[in-house]
Amino acid sequence: MEILRVENLTKIYGKGDTAVTALDHVSFTVEKGEFIAIIGPSGSGKSTLLHMLGGVDTPTSGKVYIDGTDIYDLNETKLAIFRRRQIGLIYQFYNLIPVLNVEENITLPLLLDDRAVKREELQELIATLGVGDRLEHLPNQLSGGQQQRVSIGRALVNNPAIVLADEPTGNLDSKNSEEIISLLKLYNQKYNQTLIIITHDEKIALQANRIISIEDGRIAKDEVIR
Secondary structure, eight states: OEEEEEEEEEEEESOGGGOEEEEEEEEEEEETTOEEEEEOOTTSSHHHHHHHHTTSSOOSEEEEEETTEEGGGSOHHHHHHHHHHHEEEEOTTOOOOTTSOHHHHHHHHHHHTTOOOOHHHHHHHHHHHTOGGGTTOOGGGSOHHHHHHHHHHHHHTTOOSEEEEESTTTTSOHHHHHHHHHHHHHHHHHSOOEEEEEOSOHHHHTTSSEEEEEETTEEEEEEEOO
């Protein structure tokens, strides 16, 4: 089942002689449950691509369909709602709300949507994340690895169509990096969660089912490895 379709996605910054093409007619599809790593040198356009897929930046041209919805055909309000419900975003620097505790940060997408928290599902998520003894803690009372676990919980709490992770281990030591990737792989394998990760780490990329290499804003290679 196709969960993501990208058609001729292009992003140009600036105009005229100063124009910079960050993405150049990128097209690919993703099936539900795939684990994809996007790699490429700095400035290749991979982070720009992730921002386009996540609906946090607007393309110059092209289409992004998530679970059949053309996300850039939505108005700003509808896109914000769709993004909150169907796209889980994980960043390198966690982006947790400092005045909210662990449980509040995890359930924030539900609260913003004015939806009830399903306690049984939340407890299962919290147990899997391994933060059950930290629920009342604020972000500044957590280690980096714990903060990233909370940000993963926030991304997963809505059972989104896709999870997008931008260098999710870039701010962590090797032990925490391995634990975070193992956690993401668990959700990919156990719950068939579609996962797209941007990474500079070859070891992480090689754990994916498929690697997409970006160079100069274009797909240089798209390889299924398992």
